[in-house]
Amino acid sequence: MSFKKPTRRQVLLGSLATTVLAPLSYILSVTFGGYATRTGLKFLTSKEAAIAEALGEVMIPEENAIGVSIYQIDFANEVDRFLSVMPSHNRNGASLLFWIVEHLFPLRCFYFRKFTRLTIAERYKILSRFDESPSVGNRALVRGLKAFVHLIYYNHPKVIGQIEIGKDCTK
């Protein structure tokens, strides 16, 4: 087996691959990787499902007075059901919001990890900081997220069954 000296072009291409593709693959793996694969979702990606659950875990702790956790109602699937029939601009807005939560929210408390990689206490701290912010926009952002989580959770028949005493609504 003989070794052929690489041409200048091959060296350039090799260098390019090292300097561009390696960081790109790293960025892609950091951005999209590390999320458990979810099936059966119509709109949400596995990543977005994980972010939605990470938000849900902060707003509705697993052990709570009502006795229904977000996992018992398959929270991510409910979010997906809600978003999947939305007009595309609403769905795109939700995707953008999930991205902001995952990548930018942690910076508010100088955490240099993704939102889904933080502990619940750390996530709580971030959301509380936003909620107590002097900026109306920051407060509105967290209230909007809270509204979203509550809308999904408290509308679920399992949760309603725990807090309402049912009534026959038919005449």
Add this chain to the structure above:
Amino acid sequence: MIRRPEEFDSDFNLDTDVVVVGAGPGGGAAAYVLASAGRKVVVLELGGHFSPKDFTKDGIDALTNLYQDGGQRFTLGNAFFVTMFGKGVGGGSLVNSAISFKPPDKVVKFWADQGNLKDFSPESLKPFVEKVQKKINIEILDVSKLGRNNTVFKEGLEKLGFKGGVVPRNTLGCVACGRCFYGCPSGAKQSVDKNFISKAMGAGTDVYTYARVSRIDINEKTNQFESLMAVIYDPKTLKTKCRLTVNAKHLVLAGGAVGTPSLLMKNKICNSSGQVGQNFRCHPSTSVTGIFDEPIMGYRSVVQGYYSDEFFDKDILLETYWAPAGMFGLTIPGMGKGPVEVMKNYKNFAGCGAMIRDESSGSLSFEGEKVQIKYVLNERDLKLLTEGMFRSAEVLLAAGAKTIYADNPLKSKFESLTELRNFFDQNKNLGPDIVREGNHGLGTCRMGEDPRKSVVNSFGRSHDIKNLWIFDVSTFPGALGVNPQVTIMTLALRGAEYLDGNFH
């Protein structure tokens, strides 16, 4: 009859006298008048047709089926809050709480003066108001049937010496199950599909469901409406099934404060005044939650059964309200275990709130299917909302609530009237955070007699295109101050009778 997407596989054309876009209170009333007069009418509706058995406790289903954009339409400005618009045969009347106030005299006079409206006064509107009231079956329930959420509010009003009364509602044997906002599961609510639309269908009107109007064609030579094109879509996949072209002598738009200006702006018509999409009002509201020692069980109460007009001279209307838990959860401040623990006592909650007749004005812009609502609350309205929050909390505390949650950036929990009054004495403007919702979108194609300042005249006829009419909430020259369905139907009946009398 109701026409559904599954009936159609290929594109088709229709010829008719009048095509009505929107099967809500305005479109329904107009279709009824015109069909009863022997006109051939076709109605196109963005949403579906539902019966009481379709209305379940599943909030996600309700939001996606009965509200435009799943109820997630937000304002952008100094506040960020949701404004909800109904869809489906019945429109907003499917998901409102059946409140049927007649148009307030002071507002009708104000509109008439402001727009220099011809033959527009409380007296001239009275016969139409009475027709509407009769047709939609307004009943005033006995207080004993309203449920505890309303009677505690009444007790609070009486202790404070505030005037109030049972809300007139268009129901027939309401069972008080607190679910109006997700569609009436008992069929008691007399939404437009049960009266005006059903009568119009009896007179030969076809209602095409899941039909989205995409284009309006105007004859450039005559400057008259000629035809429109709509797509009929599959509600599950949202994909187009076929295209429908309707040729008609008259076009009635009744798509509401967003739907109607959206069509006009996308088709670049009827906007010589530049007023299409302007003057948006939304009746912003705030709310408080009171927690009582006794079970209130608002979910076994009439959703909005009692009101107080004690402060209506100031443009504040207090009303009880009950919301599904998903909406109620938002009034409890904070996150995590605390709010969930509070929500565990859901059965002991009572809710009421204040809606204001806003003077703040917004505007709409459209990009494809996306609507952007710019709306900035002025200081006057923010002060009114703060006072509304205070009065609502005051009533529930006077009624015996142990704790009040009045979500605002400074202090959200109150346990005595003294504490509450001291706080609100020092804080007259709590800012935009306290806005819970914009209750009714209004006024984006306002009426007036001057074509330079308005889109339609007082009969709903476009100044620019003489066979195009608007019979919906978008023609209101300003905010109404009360829930608008009776006013919408009143103006639609009046306009449609005028259209029939001038039909050619």
